[in-house]
Each structure stands twice: as structure tokens, then as C-alpha cells.
Amino acid sequence: MQSMFKLLTSLVLGGVIVAVLMIANPTAPTGPVRVALAQEPQVALKGSATNPQLLFQGQLLNPATGQPVADGPYNMTFSLYNVASGGAPLWIENKNIGASAGLFATMLGNVAPINPDIFNGQQLYLGIAVAGDPEAAPRQPLGYSAYAVFANKADTLDGLHSTDFVRQGNGGVVAYGVVDPSGSRLSGQRFSSRRASDGVYEISIDGESYDLNKFVTTVTVIDNSTCPNAVIAKTGSGNGKLLVYLYSLSNQIAACKFHFMTLEP
Numbered sequence: 001m002q003s004m005f006k007l008l009t010s011l012v013l014g015g016v017i018v019a020v021l022m023i024a025n026p027t028a029p030t031g032p033v034r035v036a037l038a039q040e041p042q043v044a045l046k047g048s049a050t051n052p053q054l055l056f057q058g059q060l061l062n063p064a065t066g067q068p069v070a071d072g073p074y075n076m077t078f079s080l081y082n083v084a085s086g087g088a089p090l091w092i093e094n095k096n097i098g099a100s101a102g103l104f105a106t107m108l109g110n111v112a113p114i115n116p117d118i119f120n121g122q123q124l125y126l127g128i129a130v131a132g133d134p135e136a137a138p139r140q141p142l143g144y145s146a147y148a149v150f151a152n153k154a155d156t157l158d159g160l161h162s163t164d165f166v167r168q169g170n171g172g173v174v175a176y177g178v179v180d181p182s183g184s185r186l187s188g189q190r191f192s193s194r195r196a197s198d199g200v201y202e203i204s205i206d207g208e209s210y211d212l213n214k215f216v217t218t219v220t221v222i223d224n225s226t227c228p229n230a231v232i233a234k235t236g237s238g239n240g241k242l243l244v245y246l247y248s249l250s251n252q253i254a255a256c257k258f259h260f261m262t263l264e265p
Helices: 144-153
Strands: 004-013 016-024 034-043 054-061 072-081 091-099 103-108 125-130 173-179 185-189 191-197 200-205 216-221 231-238 241-248 258-263
Touching: 054 173, 054 258, 072 103, 091 103, 103 173, 173 191, 173 200, 185 191, 200 258, 216 231, 216 241, 241 258
Parallel strands: none
Antiparallel strands: 004 016, 004 054, 016 034, 054 103, 072 091, 072 125, 173 185, 173 258, 191 200, 200 241, 216 258, 231 241
16 A cells, blocks of 8 residues: 655754645656645754754654554654755664654654755755655755754854854753644653643643743644634744634634644754
């Protein structure tokens, strides 16, 4: 059976996240890939100048039903190229990644280190293959923000060290998952949730007191039959909890399924 994957990607490299929604059929040798901006850039960091890492999150879907695949580990291969098709990979990493409700998150470069020298201004492309399927086509080009790692390699810039520009912290995924319109947790890791009031969802992250100044959170509303219209998601904090606010474009409160990911810069 052919496999389809829906990828909410967040590339974390040299201090910038760029989130992209990508739907692809990896068995199609050439077909178009639909790409849309899913989230405004956020500041974050993982890895170092000698071992940069890219945060990647996504959701695996069954192509026949459009529903998430069964929970469990899936073998995935990620590759970086300097050409849009063909050619030899400059870097490749293969690993098993656990998925819950199809959702997964991984740090690219934590198994096979990425040589920072490849971020020298050349255009790079990310190739992704799931299980035994061929690599998805076309490859995903890396945005210019990824080349912040190139600047991070320099010792100084106008007399200032790279650490003067980007705060280097613990880094990494703190919690992620899917919340249904009633506020119940459907899947994910290290959190519990409830609907505090109409349009307001309260998320408690295990072992953490949530503060907007400490964490970075992305929220994506899931478009389905219960929430077919455009919805705006905003985040806040209170009493150590992550607060998610959902509004329609006409500024009316909304109740929708959504997924989120919280990181610590």
C-alpha cells in the first residue's frame, strides 16, 4: 500500500524555526507537493556550531483513508542534497521514530552529525523517505534562515561573538500532542489538557511551570468537519499553564481540534 505523509515541519537551525505544511506522496516519482506557511518564524536553537541539528515534526497518514497511521515506530530516512533531484546526498540519517496518532518529532543530526561546512551559502534540499517507499518528490528546499548556522561558525562579527546574538539554552521538545474540541488529550507526550472556558484551552505540561518568556509554542488548528472554517490560534500563560485561545476570523470564539508543540530555547 502506498504511504502518504503530512508533515508539519519545523526546521530549527542556528536560531530560527520555519514551520511548513507539506503533503506528499512518496511513491509518486514527480507529482507536485502542496506547500503552505503554517506558522510565523519563532526563535529557538538546538545543537551547536560543530553539530547543528534540525527539529522536524510531522504526521503520517494512511493514503487510502487520510487518517493517521497506527501508533508505533516507523523507519524514516532523511537526506540533505545540494540539487533538487538526483545527485548524491551530502548527509543522510536513518532511524526509527515513534508515532502517536501519526504525530512524530525528531532532531535531525542527533544520530548522524551534520557537517556545518555544507551550510556555505549553497541551496540545500531535504529528502524524506518512509519505510520502504521511494523518497518523496520534489525535495523540500531549505529556507535562507537555515544558513544562520553558517554565521554561527564564525568566531566574531564586528567584534561580537555569535553567542552575543543567540541565547543558547537547553533546547529540545518539551511537550506535544493533539487536543480535541472538548479539551481532552487525544495523543502526545508530557501534558494534560482541558477546556477552561469557551474558546480557551488550558494545557498543563508535566514537571514544568509554563511561562511565555521561557518556552516557544506552535499551535495548528486541524481542519475537519467539526471546524471547517479558518480559525486563529493565540497562546498565553497563567498559573503555570499554557493557554490556547481559538477565534474565528470574525473574532468569535471557536472550539476545534488542534495540535501543538512546546520547545525550550
